[in-house]
Amino acid sequence: MATASVTKVAAAEKPTKAQAVVVDPPSRREFLYYIWGASIVLILGQSTAGLIWFSLPRFKAGEFGGVFSYPGDDVPEAGAAPTSIPSGRFWLSNIPGQGFVALYGVCTHLGCLPKWVPTNNRFECPCHGSKFELSGMWIEGPAPRSMDRFKTRVVFTDGTSVETNEKGDPIPLDGKQIARIDVNTGARVRRDGHV
Ligand code: FES
Structure with a gap:
């Protein structure tokens, strides 16, 4: 009895050739759900x-900015x-009694290129x-502050290394032999005032 009943229902639900399949349009609520879902997908995609864009290195090594x-x-x-x-728009400068700095070679007044x-x-x-001065410190003229500096890492032959601090102070060399320097032209340290 049960088997006969199921067969009957299934047959009744199957549309005949003469019947058109009518699809109800989405209700207003469904339509809003679709819009909402599409917006979420779009925002997530963006x-x-x-994230991918910002996680990629923006500058290659050896290019200004890198x-x-x-x-x-x-x-x-x-x-x-x-x-x-x-090519890096900077100067390598070794200041007696202070150490090494990489000076951004653009004038802090209106952007000309000071010459040594x-x-x-x-x-x-x-x-x-x-x-x-050799250290980039302002001496005279309309420049509002001393020359800016780039963060640098100095690697010594004994395997130790020192990086530029937040203030951009020169890196003391203490008579040690330098194996390599890495100047990061993407990390400029502004000098405040004439210091
Ligand atoms: S741009 Fe260097 S002094 Fe004006």
């Missing part, structure tokens, strides 16, 4: 794409003329005459 690595031999002697690295003038033993900006 968030994921953003890290520049040099052997220790490229660091000038203490007090000697700084070494210009045009050996006869005066200082940087001089060709645009409005600001002048800076």
